[in-house]
Amino acid sequence: MLMDKTQESVWNNCLKIIKDNVPTISYRTWFEPIIPIKLENNVLTIQVPSPFFYEYLEEQYIDILRKTLRKELGSDAKLEYNVVMENNAFSNAKPVTVKIPANNKSDLKNKPVSVPLNLKENSIKNPFIIPGIKKLHVDPQLNPDYSFSNFVEGECNRLARSAGFAVANNPGGTAFNPLLLYGGSGLGKTHLAQAIGIEVKEKFSEKIVLYVNANKFTTQFVEAVRTENVNDFVHFYQMIDVLILDDVHEFAGKEKTQEIFFQIFNHLHQSKKQLILTSDKPPVELQGLEQRLLSRFKWGLSADLQIPDYETRIAILNKKIYNDGIEMPSDVIEYIASHITNNVRELEGALISLLAQSTLNKKEITLDLAKQMIDKLVKNTKREISIDYIQKVVCDYFSMPVDLLKSKTRKREIVQARQIAMFFAKNLTKSSLATIGSQIGGKDHATVLHACKTVNNLIETDKRFRVYIDEIEKKLKM
Ligand code: ADP
Ligand code: MG
Numbered sequence: 001m002l003m004d005k006t007q008e009s010v011w012n013n014c015l016k017i018i019k020d021n022v023p024t025i026s027y028r029t030w031f032e033p034i035i036p037i038k039l040e041n042n043v044l045t046i047q048v049p050s051p052f053f054y055e056y057l058e059e060q061y062i063d064i065l066r067k068t069l070r071k072e073l074g075s076d077a078k079l080e081y082n083v084v085m086e087n088n089a090f091s092n093a094k095p096v097t098v099k100i101p102a103n104n105k106s107d108l109k110n111k112p113v114s115v116p117l118n119l120k121e122n123s124i125k126n127p128f129i130i131p132g133i134k135k136l137h138v139d140p141q142l143n144p145d146y147s148f149s150n151f152v153e154g155e156c157n158r159l160a161r162s163a164g165f166a167v168a169n170n171p172g173g174t175a176f177n178p179l180l181l182y183g184g185s186g187l188g189k190t191h192l193a194q195a196i197g198i199e200v201k202e203k204f205s206e207k208i209v210l211y212v213n214a215n216k217f218t219t220q221f222v223e224a225v226r227t228e229n230v231n232d233f234v235h236f237y238q239m240i241d242v243l244i245l246d247d248v249h250e251f252a253g254k255e256k257t258q259e260i261f262f263q264i265f266n267h268l269h270q271s272k273k274q275l276i277l278t279s280d281k282p283p284v285e286l287q288g289l290e291q292r293l294l295s296r297f298k299w300g301l302s303a304d305l306q307i308p309d310y311e312t313r314i315a316i317l318n319k320k321i322y323n324d325g326i327e328m329p330s331d332v333i334e335y336i337a338s339h340i341t342n343n344v345r346e347l348e349g350a351l352i353s354l355l356a357q358s359t360l361n362k363k364e365i366t367l368d369l370a371k372q373m374i375d376k377l378v379k380n381t382k383r384e385i386s387i388d389y390i391q392k393v394v395c396d397y398f399s400m401p402v403d404l405l406k407s408k409t410r411k412r413e414i415v416q417a418r419q420i421a422m423f424f425a426k427n428l429t430k431s432s433l434a435t436i437g438s439q440i441g442g443k444d445h446a447t448v449l450h451a452c453k454t455v456n457n458l459i460e461t462d463k464r465f466r467v468y469i470d471e472i473e474k475k476l477k478m
Helices: 007-021 024-031 051-060 062-073 105-110 155-169 189-203 214-226 230-238 255-270 291-297 310-323 330-339 344-360 367-380 387-397 402-406 412-428 433-439 445-461 463-477
Strands: 035-040 043-048 078-085 094-100 179-182 209-213 242-246 274-279 301-304
Touching: 007 024, 007 035, 007 043, 007 062, 024 051, 024 255, 043 051, 051 062, 051 078, 051 230, 062 078, 155 179, 155 189, 155 274, 155 301, 179 189, 189 209, 189 242, 189 274, 209 214, 214 230, 214 242, 214 255, 230 255, 242 255, 255 274, 255 291, 310 330, 310 344, 330 344, 330 367, 344 367, 387 402, 387 412, 387 433, 387 463, 402 412, 412 433, 412 445, 412 463, 433 445, 445 463
Parallel strands: 043 078, 179 274, 179 301, 209 242, 242 274
Antiparallel strands: 035 043, 078 094
């Protein structure tokens, strides 16, 4: 007996063929979420979860969709999409139907239709465009001040800068993919990464560029999980041509975020899209990041930004002064450059405070004024205390090797020292609980939280313990 064809049976037969012809991961991502909803007059209607999804299918899989559908329904088969439009977080999902015949190339062969094929820029692959969604507009989140022309080149950044420039001129097409820029705080990672984005936008305005900080990415992901929009989240990121992810070390200990980023990373890399990452350490030293992610980072190029030498510091100051249209005696510039030595952000900060001082007090900018201000500034800028340094000081204090603290040992004294280190790391650094945990004994954020509570309790209840803490704190701040 011949069964009537249903949308399910037709779609399932299509899927069987598709499954054999696309990579498993793509199949799962792009075909499993599709729901066949109607079969009428040889038109199969499928529901896709988002506009991004629809666009992506159209770009990548229209051929196989057409072939399989025609095999099932004959040459006049048609396909329609039912696109679920995301309205807001509460998603009163309003399906929008877009008619998309299994059409194009082969139909054109039979009866030449006047399709403006010559209009390269505006040509629309599919005549049944949903108004407003085809041109995916993504604000790239770039700050125009962070351009290449504002980035002073020096020995300290030569490799990173030229690799960045090469990438900007040929995004996705160089061996530098991903490009990982690393270096200490305030040395220009964000600036350079943004410069690449700005340059790409200037040269290839149609490319979708997006700058995002790792923390923001994490927040977006958490929100997507909460509102059950993870698919859209992933699809959105998979549409980007040049993805700049700043401060990837912030992913430490955030396993779910790393997992989703891993998926996005693979997809973009496979599609020859450009990835630019920054981190505060070279990949080998990035703790709390999954090995498979780290090994991906090594596929491209890692380039470091070092502390600028004296000449470069002078050049940076001069550039800022010039850009701001101000004047400053050269002995003042030299004084700043020779006293603020290890961080470009602080260099800029000094310049800004000096300007503020002179404006507010209506004093001329003189070497004396600069000296007064900078001496104060240098005294006040606390050395940034690192988690490693905290572990070293705590271990020295209790005369135990640092390795023991980092190990999994659950011996009482070691556990206590570890808790103290966590407590100080929480109070004296800006690191997240997850980062602290992963660096001190490979623990999770809950353990760190618990450690801080325990230490606080002991400080209040145990006099001797309190003395330890005070003494260690003094050593840390020396
Ligand atoms: P990071 O991301 O490494 O912490 P940023 O990129 O935020 O550092 O840089 C800190 C400040 O220093 C920014 O205002 C940036 O414009 C400036 N800066 C850093 N490197 C340079 C450079 N080579 N030329 C000009 N300005 C720089
Ligand atoms: Mg930065």
